[in-house]
Every structure is written in structure tokens, then in C-alpha cells.
Amino acid sequence: MRKHILFGLLALALLSCGRQPADQVNVFNGTDFAGNTYPGAVVPFGAVQLSPDTDVNTTSGYHYRHDVILGFSHTHLSGTGCPDLGDFLVTPGLDVVEPLPFSHQDEQARPGYYKVSFAKGITAELTATPHAGAPAADHFAYLFFGYLDVPADGVWSFALRDDDGAALWVDGICVVDNDGIHEPAEAEGTIPLGKGLHYYKLMYFDDEGGQELAWSWKAPESDRYVPVPAKSLYFK
Ligand SMILES: [Ca+2]
Numbered sequence: 001m002r003k004h005i006l007f008g009l010l011a012l013a014l015l016s017c018g019r020q021p022a023d024q025v026n027v028f029n030g031t032d033f034a035g036n037t038y039p040g041a042v043v044p045f046g047a048v049q050l051s052p053d054t055d056v057n058t059t060s061g062y063h064y065r066h067d068v069i070l071g072f073s074h075t076h077l078s079g080t081g082c083p084d085l086g087d088f089l090v091t092p093g094l095d096v097v098e099p100l101p102f103s104h105q106d107e108q109a110r111p112g113y114y115k116v117s118f119a120k121g122i123t124a125e126l127t128a129t130p131h132a133g134a135p136a137a138d139h140f141a142y143l144f145f146g147y148l149d150v151p152a153d154g155v156w157s158f159a160l161r162d163d164d165g166a167a168l169w170v171d172g173i174c175v176v177d178n179d180g181i182h183e184p185a186e187a188e189g190t191i192p193l194g195k196g197l198h199y200y201k202l203m204y205f206d207d208e209g210g211q212e213l214a215w216s217w218k219a220p221e222s223d224r225y226v227p228v229p230a231k232s233l234y235f236k
Helices: 002-016
Strands: 051-053 071-073 107-110 113-117 123-128 140-150 154-163 166-170 173-178 185-193 196-206 212-218
Touching: 051 113, 051 123, 154 166, 154 173, 166 185
Parallel strands: none
Antiparallel strands: 051 071, 107 113, 113 123, 140 196, 154 185, 154 212, 166 173, 166 196, 173 185
């Protein structure tokens, strides 16, 4: 009997040789019923938790029995009793942004990584580090919109540096058009603006290779561009 037990322990040791504790984790545990956990990418004590959102009323953002994904946001909590966080949602889409049906067979997830493919040919990948996360390595797009708090009347200049394309609209007017597949490139434009809030829309996409997006502005009496500060951006 002791010999059999020894052989059994040896077999278990060989099977587990080279595997890390994280390899044993099923990140979908607790994502159904009232478990309120999420399967997305996060590292221990990480500042961001990139994960799919299937419903705005689900406390973790993800419910296993749901069949559509609204988008992928950057902050989530596991095990809470009320909806919270779910900030900075990136939505999947080609021509129209809409909730996309998905199958669990097309999902892959492990600690620090999540991937899902949709029938429309869109694939989303999420990774995370202690202080930042990346929604995909290639083939993704961002749409930023909200209100820009302009501190003074005058003709304002805006500049974009991007890889690949990007374009900026202010009050519905295209101010900077740097669209297209290209290496890092800069473009600028001007628009007269009054002091106060103005609606802006900034679109960006990456095809392959490097990714870069920088948005700066130049005040009417200034001779240099500075990054648009976060304190000047509002959403309501
Ligand atoms: Ca690129």
C-alpha cells in the first residue's frame, strides 16, 4: 500500500512539475448567480482591472449567463453588493457601435489576460500591469468625447501626433484631420472658441505596429503647444 501511495505522489509531482499556481485558476469562478466576480485582466493589487461588461446593472460588470458584451472597461470590483466603477468603457464595433453577441466558447481567460472573438470578425484582448492595462496589441480604436473647458476667448490651435490615424472635432467642426494608416505623424488646426465648455470628439485607431496618440493645444496668445490637461476635460 505504501508503495502505491508513493507512486501516486510521484505521479502528481511530475504532473504538476513546471506549473505555476496561477495556471490552476479558473477566472470564471463566481461569475454566475450572485458571485459578482469578473473574469478580466488584473494583477494582484493592480490599479486597473480590464474586463468585459455584459450589463450596467451587474455589480462586477459581467454575468456568465448574459449573451452580449457592451464593451470593455478599465475598473471593476469583485464580490461587491452594488454596481460600481466600470469606468472608461471601450466599445467593440466596425461601422456601428452596439452590444455584440458572444459565445463562451470564443472566450479565453487566465490571470492577467482575457480574449474574446465576435462573429463580426472583431477580436478583443485585454492585459494588465500594476498601474496600466492594454485593450489590444493591434487593430483597435478609441472614441473619446465630452466637453472641453476653454479658459479664454480667441483662436485656439490644436495638434495631434498619432500612429495610426486620428481626427479631432470641436463643436461639430473637424479641426484636425490626421486620418489614415501611417507612422507617427503630426497635424494641427485652429478654431475660434469662446470661453467655456465646448463639445469635442476625438477618434483614434491603430492598424498594426506602434501605437501613439498625443493631443495638445496652444492658447491664442501663446507660441507653444502644451498637452490638453485632464482638468479641462468634462463629461456630463
Ligand atoms: Ca500603428
